[in-house]
Amino acid sequence: EDTGGDDEVFEYGKGDFTEHACRYCGVTNPACVVRCNVPSCRKWFCNSRGNTSGSHIVNHLVRAKHKEVCLHKDSPLGETILECYNCGCRNVFLLGFISATTESVVVLLCREPCLSVNALKDMNWDLSQWCPLIDDRCFLQWLLKVPSEQEQLRARQISAQQINKIEELWKTNPDATLEDLEKPGVDDEPQPVVPKYEDAYQYQNVFAPLIKLEADYDKMMKESQSKDSITIRWDIGLNKKRIAYFVFPKEDNEIRLVTGDELRLRYSGDAAHPSWQSVGHVIKLTAQEEVALELGASQGVPVDVNHGFSVDFVWKSTSFDRMQGAMKTFAVDETSVSGYIYHHLLGHEVEMQMVRNTLPRRFGAPGLPELNASQVFAVKSVLQKPISLIQGPPGTGKTVTSAAIVYHMAKQGQGQVLVCAPSNVAVDQLAEKISATGLKVVRLCAKSREAVSSPVEHLTLHYQVRHLDTSEKSELHKLQQLKDEQGELSSSDEKKYKALKRATEREISQSADVICCTCVGAGDPRLANFRFRQVLIDESTQSTEPECLIPLVLGVKQVVLVGDHCQLGPVIMCKKAARAGLAQSLFERLVMLGVKPIRLQVQYRMHPALSEFPSNSFYEGTLQNGVTVNERQSPGIDFPWPVPNRPMFFYVQMGQEEISASGTSYLNRTEAANVEKIVTTFLKSGVVPSQIGVITPYEGQRAYIVNYMSRNGALRQQLYKEIEVASVDSFQGREKDYIILSCVRSNEHQGIGFLNDPRRLNVALTRARYGIVILGNPKVLSKQPLWNGLLTHYKEHECLVEGPLNNLKQSMVQFQKPKKIYN
């Protein structure tokens, strides 16, 4: 069993409303809907006009030329086919009410012929006031209620054109849905995202195909990533399971492996071994690119063989299914999010609402550092608003601020608070901080990640289940022990074990103040019956909209999105989906809609000299320094900074770029050689490897640097192995004392690739605490306005240098004119 084992499979587009929902707009109120009684049709429609002149049911009857209807069983008249009281005629276009001349009794009577039968007049019926069932293109409203304004606002806003189209489609395909109308053809460009949506159905129509595209691409990429000739090193884990260690080579355009991924290990067999295969989960990725795969089955593993294995990805649709499911819930379940949030997320103009809560006297929280002014302001504002955005530039204490918000929310007694982030690392960090305030935290992990080690192990649900110390749980523990020892249980024991485990999980989760999980994790079946009024999502600018929606549709009334839209956004692999706007986060769209993010303004990471350029270029100069020059001086570290109180320089490199061996990436030998020299100088001056990070945007260069340093490094090989060399993207959210940035691109006519994205540059420049060295070709980089600005900044501060490291000199290299102002 794994993450998705018990998830239902969602197929987008098959809008499975409640059966009696209006097929045009989705309204479900039984007093407002009737069923078309034509046997081949039997669809339900409501009595609201929406954007058309006639009500939905009248529209349907006219367009489809259907004439009979039946009321809902829960309507005031109960399940009733409307028909003439006298002759049984069911044609609604002929029916109307008459009343008794003296009493308050009314009946339905057809206009032809019953109304013209004179005998009725003699029977106390008043025929002069026949009141047609359909009046002004609408059913009589006292018989069939018109949905309330609120109900209509939450419904699908269908147009007359859409009605005509779907009615036409129903003639050949009675089960067609409105989504079928919108579905792009195979070769069509998908509909792009827009700032505002008519309703949640339109929202789903735009995002569902984009998620589908990304899912298909992801599947295609992962399934094509089989690697042969893999060498295995065998081990056994603490839980007695087999672990296979091996190196899984990667390239620029390929999907990164993450812990929790599922891989299949295969051996085709030889004279002494039958062919064998087993599926397992990645439980660890080492800095040396070594993968640790914990195998599901421990029987028959060819542990005496080490070479000639193959590895395939096992693609899982779970995360995509959950996104599709969240969008569907958002549309059809009106309790999924509050009315205010529903309309706000769709970009409707909603009258401002405040949350009525007594504010705490202090905005900090126990166990956390004192908050600064902008952090206090953020906490205070957020607690009063149903939707807020917090922008946390690098090193400004986002996590502490988020933890303080969650602390106060939990103390308001509105039920459990849900805290999410797209990445497991961020969730762990938050869980730790929130737990420090004394709140009871449960960290829910995907089942596939239970074996992955976590810094907040003790907070995880699976750990708490195993270590819950009550006598009632002894049965569960006994079975658990048995399972651990034998590897499996008898089917009756397994059943008992599962039931006990589920009950214990529920018990522990329900007693928590805060549940922490990834955004996708919020769609875990174990949370299916939970409701969360208050939700905080950290790193929300790194998740796609549908991903962000997963934690929200569990009943949210108050939402806090934390992030920084000036740093890198979500990674979208499918270009078509990215072009259509899937890479834009909900946070960014809300900013476009006029929600002003509250910005945290004091940074505690960078030496003030390092924060100056990012503050001016990305944050309108608002970033203040919470650390002083003195706090960021490293005594005893003797490094040849050209300007002693400015631990930064741009190291001019003129070596050419090359295409890497894989043909899909770049490398730059001169830069790599100089990276090694800089690293060596740092190490010699007393800096330890864990303090240094080498950032390069190209996988080709990354691999080349790792290789080069371990072969040509002047010091012990092991020291270089411990230095992290990685892409800008994988450094997001993290910091190092010293950063060396190798830009790689150096050519006359081509662009600068990855470095063109200002958000990537921002991330690269803001990882270092004590010092930064940038290696690149100013002639090439200066064509881009932002880089031109950076180079000018370094030059003005006499930090643009060339020559040997032990004799750096100001560089006089000429910059190119920037092409155009970046917007």
Add this chain to the structure above:
Amino acid sequence: DKVRVRQKVAKVDPQEVADFDRELRALMQESLDSRKLELRSRPTINMMIPMNLFEGSVKEHHGRGTEGESGDEITDEGIGGSKEVQVKVLVKRGNKQQTKQMYIPRDCSLVQSTKQKEAAELEE
């Protein structure tokens, strides 16, 4: 969970309204015509009202859920909220007659006629 949303004024295309009206009228006419052709002979009348229904009179009703005062003292106009009148809707379930209570707006022509008749009878 009351939300105030500034709504766009829904624009209904006059051409669409005209087309729709034409189709609706055509359907009504066609229905009538087909009945005229279909039913040469007048149907038998089977419209007896069960006697147990003739008790009590028209009830006033203010808004949903509250029991209105009986009698005609309060006029329709002037008071906020629409006033409703309680009626019994007579339906057939198979061969059984059944009534269900419903509220209809006082300004519905169905009620108007009953009221006028009642008033006329009172004056006599």
